[in-house]
Amino acid sequence: MRPHELLTPTPSGLYCPPADVYIDPVRPVARALITHGHADHARAGHGAVLATRETLGIMAVRYGAAFTQQQQVATWGERVRIGEVGFTFHPAGHVLGSAQIAVDAGGLRIVASGDYKRAADRTCTAFEPVRCDVFITEATFGLPVFRHPDTAGEVAKLLDSLTLFPERCHVIGAYALGKAQRLVALIRDAGYDRPIHVHGAMEKLMGFYEAHGVPLGDIHKVVAAERKTLAGEIVICPPSAVQDLWARQLPDPVTAFASGWMRIRARARQKGVELPLIVSDHADWDDLCATIREVGAPEVWVTHGQEDALVRWCAMNGIRARPLRLAGYGDDGEADGEMPTAAS
Amino acid sequence: MTADLNSFAWLLDRLAYEPRRNGKLALMTDYFRRTPDPERGHALAAMTGQLAFANAKAGLIRSLITDRTDPELFALSYDYVGDLSETVALMWPAARPRDGIGHNLPAPTLAGIVAALAEAEKRELPTLLADWLDQLDETGRWALLKLITGGLRIGVSARLAKTAVAGLGALPTDAIEEVWHGLTPPYEALFAWALGEGPEPEADDPAPFRPAMLAHPMEDADFDRLDPAAFSAEWKWDGIRIQASSGLDAQDRRVTRLYSRTGEDISGAFPELVEAMQFDAAIDGELLVLREGRVQSFNVLQQRLNRKTVSARLLAEYPAHVRAYDLLVDGTEDIRALPLSERRQRLEALLAAKQPARFDISAELPFTTWDDLAAARAEPGSVGAGADADAIEGLMIKRSDSAYVPGRPKGLWFKWKRAPGLIDCVLMYAQRGHGKRSSFYSDFTFGCWRTGENGDELVPVGKAYFGFTDAELTELDRFVRKNTINRFGPVREVTHTATSGLVLEIAFEGLQRSTRHKSGVAMRFPRIHRIRWDKPPGEADRLDSIERLMVRTSATGSEPEG
Ligand SMILES: [Zn+2]
Ligand SMILES: [Zn+2]
Numbered sequence: 001m002r003p004h005e006l007l008t009p010t011p012s013g014l015y016c017p018p019a020d021v022y023i024d025p026v027r028p029v030a031r032a033l034i035t036h037g038h039a040d041h042a043r044a045g046h047g048a049v050l051a052t053r054e055t056l057g058i059m060a061v062r063y064g065a066a067f068t069q070q071q072q073v074a075t076w077g078e079r080v081r082i083g084e085v086g087f088t089f090h091p092a093g094h095v096l097g098s099a100q101i102a103v104d105a106g107g108l109r110i111v112a113s114g115d116y117k118r119a120a121d122r123t124c125t126a127f128e129p130v131r132c133d134v135f136i137t138e139a140t141f142g143l144p145v146f147r148h149p150d151t152a153g154e155v156a157k158l159l160d161s162l163t164l165f166p167e168r169c170h171v172i173g174a175y176a177l178g179k180a181q182r183l184v185a186l187i188r189d190a191g192y193d194r195p196i197h198v199h200g201a202m203e204k205l206m207g208f209y210e211a212h213g214v215p216l217g218d219i220h221k222v223v224a225a226e227r228k229t230l231a232g233e234i235v236i237c238p239p240s241a242v243q244d245l246w247a248r249q250l251p252d253p254v255t256a257f258a259s260g261w262m263r264i265r266a267r268a269r270q271k272g273v274e275l276p277l278i279v280s281d282h283a284d285w286d287d288l289c290a291t292i293r294e295v296g297a298p299e300v301w302v303t304h305g306q307e308d309a310l311v312r313w314c315a316m317n318g319i320r321a322r323p324l325r326l327a328g329y330g331d332d333g334e335a336d337g338e339m340p341t342a343a344s
Numbered sequence: 345m346t347a348d349l350n351s352f353a354w355l356l357d358r359l360a361y362e363p364r365r366n367g368k369l370a371l372m373t374d375y376f377r378r379t380p381d382p383e384r385g386h387a388l389a390a391m392t393g394q395l396a397f398a399n400a401k402a403g404l405i406r407s408l409i410t411d412r413t414d415p416e417l418f419a420l421s422y423d424y425v426g427d428l429s430e431t432v433a434l435m436w437p438a439a440r441p442r443d444g445i446g447h448n449l450p451a452p453t454l455a456g457i458v459a460a461l462a463e464a465e466k467r468e469l470p471t472l473l474a475d476w477l478d479q480l481d482e483t484g485r486w487a488l489l490k491l492i493t494g495g496l497r498i499g500v501s502a503r504l505a506k507t508a509v510a511g512l513g514a515l516p517t518d519a520i521e522e523v524w525h526g527l528t529p530p531y532e533a534l535f536a537w538a539l540g541e542g543p544e545p546e547a548d549d550p551a552p553f554r555p556a557m558l559a560h561p562m563e564d565a566d567f568d569r570l571d572p573a574a575f576s577a578e579w580k581w582d583g584i585r586i587q588a589s590s591g592l593d594a595q596d597r598r599v600t601r602l603y604s605r606t607g608e609d610i611s612g613a614f615p616e617l618v619e620a621m622q623f624d625a626a627i628d629g630e631l632l633v634l635r636e637g638r639v640q641s642f643n644v645l646q647q648r649l650n651r652k653t654v655s656a657r658l659l660a661e662y663p664a665h666v667r668a669y670d671l672l673v674d675g676t677e678d679i680r681a682l683p684l685s686e687r688r689q690r691l692e693a694l695l696a697a698k699q700p701a702r703f704d705i706s707a708e709l710p711f712t713t714w715d716d717l718a719a720a721r722a723e724p725g726s727v728g729a730g731a732d733a734d735a736i737e738g739l740m741i742k743r744s745d746s747a748y749v750p751g752r753p754k755g756l757w758f759k760w761k762r763a764p765g766l767i768d769c770v771l772m773y774a775q776r777g778h779g780k781r782s783s784f785y786s787d788f789t790f791g792c793w794r795t796g797e798n799g800d801e802l803v804p805v806g807k808a809y810f811g812f813t814d815a816e817l818t819e820l821d822r823f824v825r826k827n828t829i830n831r832f833g834p835v836r837e838v839t840h841t842a843t844s845g846l847v848l849e850i851a852f853e854g855l856q857r858s859t860r861h862k863s864g865v866a867m868r869f870p871r872i873h874r875i876r877w878d879k880p881p882g883e884a885d886r887l888d889s890i891e892r893l894m895v896r897t898s899a900t901g902s903e904p905e906g
Contacts, residue, residue, distance in 0.1 A: 145434035
């Protein structure tokens with residue numbers, strides 16, 4: 001079997017013809033395999049869904065228990081056979097429950113890695129490299145300028161600012177799934193043990209993480225009447241709420257934003273950010289390159305972001321590579337991939 | 345935090361994002377507090393524009409990165425980031441210090457970089473720079489590249505940086521300004537003084553800047569309150585307020601500097617004044633351009649501003665001159681504490697003795713009542729200003745016993761600017777307004793008389809939307825409806841002949857020549873000052889009288905208020 005016979009891009013998403021299933025389809029299909037709970041990967045309305053227990057749980061939190069007619073739990077490392085094709089889920093280190101899906105048939109193995117990162121993160125299981133013939137990699141930060149710094153330094157920036165401006169509320173825009181919880185964990189790990197206040201839209205997922213063994217300390221939902229009393233506190237809210245009236249009613253807010261895009265000054269300024277925190281749940285350039293070497297695939301398909309530079313890097317390193325243009329990812333305002341405007 | 349370039353870079357990074365003045369001050373003061381000498385002093389020098397690395401060009405940085413990265417990857421990255429220094433800082437292939445592992449060599453300090461660059465030969469620069477880039481983190485590399493290419497924009501003025509130093513203790517910023525020009529990086533004595541750990545630094549600069557004394561606008565109520573006998577008055581010239589400071593250094597060499605009102609050294613732009621300053625003194629005055637003894641408008645003076653070098657032609661065509669208002673230092677004696685009347689006598693004596701070319705004294709205006717001054721303000725030409733009246737912005741009224749106090753102290757100096765221009769115009773067209781005024785004719789086009797081919801005609805000179813009360817608007821609206829002679833869509837033409845029509849007294853802030861307007865003039869902020877129901881349109885103003893006004897008013901609003 002040739003690789004494109006096993007997995008092929010279609011308008012509905014990445015399709016596996018011999019098994020008649022889709023990976024992360026963007027339209028409702030009969031049977032879907034979902035890598036992780038971000039809204040651009042996990043949509044409601046499929047006939048059947050195969051995903052990790054955490055991802056299924058996250059989809060239920062977001063879309064209600066009836067998000068699909070039939071749920072099937074994928075366990076780490078356990079091969080699920082559909083027709084002649086085997087599907088094995090491996091941790092991707094992106095958000096809680098996030099998986100890479102290894103697809104094998106007739107001695108050929110393709111790994112669709114979904115979104116992934118390599119940096120340490122105690123809120124999800126770490127990425128596991130899987131040797132394969134074709135590696136499908138994301139390229140959200142697929143330019144050599146994206147090199148995420150040590151997260152401890154970024155959190156230090158936040159805590160320094162709190163010390164310097166103790167009368168100002170520090171409001172941080174962060175995506176509701178994954179980023180927000182990781183940020184809380186990082187702040188806790190830096191020794192901050194005061195309550196952390198979160199926007200109402202985040203409360204449920206915070207609870208979900210806690211229930212799945214990720215302690216986040218004292219999390220406090222912001223109620224409207226209390227907003228004025230949050231001077232000197234940390235408030236985390238969805239990116240869309242940062243520039244809203246919602247955030248403006250906080251006392252003298254310092255506007256922070258946690259994202260890999262904060263690396264580029266023009267981007268941070270464009271968003272009116274005063275305290276950019278470079279914290280990403282995607283691999284940076286160095287980690288993308290290291291991962292491609294590590295999985296040892298002679299062929300790489302690049303999707304989901306800055307494909308050109310990574311394809312070029314592969315060519316320079318003797319690896320066959322091509323961009324895989326998949327529609328519909330990174331445009332729903334949730335994942336890190338939402339941030340760029342015109343350039344990507 | 346260690347005191348290397350990375351930590352200064354952090355400060356610069358935070359400053360670049362912090363929009364609030366107080367936020368910037370807190371960040372800088374905090375940095376100065378926790379950073380030791382001499383590093384913080386070099387940082388202060390960098391932020392006040394006192395560090396000059398003239399060596400590195402963008403080309404050098406490009407060649408360094410080209411040696412280390414794939415051109416295609418670089419092009420994609422540069423295209424995406426849009427800034428050379430930032431692209432190079434981020435792409436630079438250095439061992440990264442993730443989770444604390446990475447560097448072998450400590451990052452360079454700003455002090456070390458300044459010292460090394462001062463000694464380095466040009467050919468050593470690439471190696472030096474590459475080593476530093478290897479040792480710094482992304483933010484540090486960005487700051488270094490911005491510093492050495494002169495591209496650092498952090499949104500902090502020198503004044504604000506000095507205010508942050510003052511914030512280390514209880515010093516006023518002006519106290520730092522006083523000694524500033526006598527100090528050099530790394531300012532150890534300054535920091536010690538600001539922290540209350542050392543004495544005021546010796547100002548050994550023989551020609552330092554002294555912070556300027558500024559005036560408050562004269563309010564109507566002031567006239568009843570203030571006794572005219574306690575004040576002196578002079579013209580407020582429409583030039584650039586300067587300080588001409590000159591003295592001898594320890595080796596008896598003359599040091600001469602011309603400062604702007606904010607303490608910026610502008611000597612380089614006015615070599616003829618520097619040459620003329622053969623005196624030991626600090627003079628507060630107005631920089632003007634004089635041609636054949638006549639003061640030129642601010643527009644003319646503008647040709648001399650913001651220039652690093654000046655050509656012989658410029659010197660000849662725009663000869664600079666200082667009209668002296670005040671004397672702050674006489675010889676080596678600081679006389680700012682003396683009353684203005686005594687300083688004035690000293691100033692007269694100094695100018696009489698030294699007769700410096702290009703310097704004269706600002707005349708005092710005789711007056712006994714405020715009404716005398718009001719008359720002078722209304723018609724400067726009639727009280728001795730002569731042809732220079734056009735370059736007069738108003739009056740300065742100063743307490744004769746006032747000391748020279750930096751900043752804007754209350755109750756000592758006042759400025760009384762000339763009234764805005766007033767002209768009588770004839771209403772020509774009216775248009776419906778917007779919003780709640782949409783049922784009224786509230787946008788008015790008015791004109792002045794000029795001589796046309798068939799005798800006198802009205803030419804539109806401007807449009808006004810406000811200046812009238814609601815009651816007046818109702819009357820104007822009624823006038824428009826009753827006197828319409830033509831309609832063009834939403835616009836009505838109203839009667840406007842020499843004998844029938846409505847005269848509007850229009851107030852405005854300025855006039856400019858304009859090719860877009862039929863009349864050749866454009867008014868700034870025109871508004872209806874009074875409705876002259878009594879005045880026949882034939883007696884309204886003519887265009888040539890506006891053109892005469894133009895010379896006088898065109899220069900207003902150019903320099904921030906003194
Ligand atoms: Zn994702
Ligand atoms: Zn994604």
